[in-house]
Amino acid sequence: MALERRDFLRLLALSGFLGSARSALNAESVPTTVSDKDPLPDVLAPYLQLVGNPATTWICIPARKALHVAIATGNKTGESVSASTDAKARPVRGTPWTIWFAPVPTDQAYQIIVDGVPHGGQRKRRNPADASVARVAFLNDVHDRTGTIQLIGRNLRPENHDLVVLLGDIFNDPSVKDGAERTFRTLHTLATVTHADEVPMLYLPGNHDYRGNFADRVD
Secondary structure, eight states, X not given: OOOOHHHHHHHHHHHTTTGGGGGGBOSSOOXXXXXXXXXXXXXXXXXXXXXXXXXXXXXXXXXXXXXXXXXXXXXXXXXXXXEEEEOEEEEOTTXXXXXXXXEEOTTSOEEEEETTEEEEXXXXXXXXXXXXXXXXXXXXXXTTOHHHHHHHHTTBOGGGOSEEEEOSOOSSSOOOHHHHHHHHHHHHHHHHHTTTTTSXXXXXXXXXXXXXXXXXXXX
């Protein structure tokens, strides 16, 4: 059955999914370091996408200054590096940014190496404690308002959700202005506050995500 996005959201609310989203939140505040007042870093927060799970987890790293990116993977306990995989690059037309993406085994720790320098510490995609239950954090209609994303993420911990689903209108008519800075700032904030380097993120575009002269690059 085909549904309009707004009808789908209404059904979620009626079924209790949206109303029960509080279960993914923790009462203790979690500080974040993302701020619209700060310049965007040269390498943004990475995010996971599942392709052919459990065989492959794709990790994407938007970077405007990077000649080489590698993903170093460790053993199951994350105590040592056992292999390194070169990331593939895809320039993003109309911006100085490039998307680097590489596969990461779902059961191994990994670290991102940008031009020979570690980017952050070791990470590991967190598997659900109970495979029969999936806890999903839904976000929709934030329209590039990074302050709203920060408020949502302030109490969102990676151990409390297994998947982040973006239900449209996350961006607001994406524009190429300033190298599409607003779009990349929204992506950086989302990936940071939802812990998208540990918890996969699924994006379902809305009508405002398809508008604007940078919308065709948001894919």
